Amino acid sequence: MEIEDKVLRLIKSRKKGILQNELWKKAEIDRRKCSRIIDKLEKEGKIIREPETDNGTRTFRIRFLEKKEEKIRDFKLLLVDDLIEPCAGCALECIPEHCMPLTEWVLCLVDEE
Ligand code: SF4
Structure with missing residues (x-):
């Protein structure tokens, strides 16, 4: 899915992650769609979501999950x-x-x- 790839690329491009309330604007999609994509990416283990407050507003910091952070099961x-x-x-x-x-x-x- 093209928009999902775009969202993932945006997340990946920020070393310290990106706030969810900024992500949907940068991705040029609405909040709900952004939230659904983030849920999916989180379930797939590609990102992590941490609660954060931005100017008094509760949001999430979304970070790309590096391979080294994934559980290695060999x-x-x-x-x-x-x-x-x-x-x-x-x-x-x-x-x-x-x-x-x-x-x-x-x-x-x-x-x-
Ligand atoms: S296989 Fe033997 S050494 Fe290993 S946990 Fe069981 S009893 Fe202990």
Whole structure:
């Protein structure tokens, strides 16, 4: 969507973010449409919205969400061959020094290298 890209570009262009009450004017769209686009972008994890007061008026500061701020979920790091790291989701009473599943997984890890 062209207008959505325009809004995102405007947000991205401001290092410290842009106030929502300024954004809709710069994007040349009405407040409601701007609000809907912001909701969508926020749900998609592309921006964050923080409450702020501007000249006594409550608004939001909209910031582009940098990649480094996104949660990185690389589950491949938990895998050795096809064996998942055993502590993930483990409900056993934990004594790591005597844990066979962990020992086996670590041995697979060593073998892989
Ligand atoms: S070390 Fe063993 S017992 Fe402890 S959390 Fe990991 S898999 Fe479970």
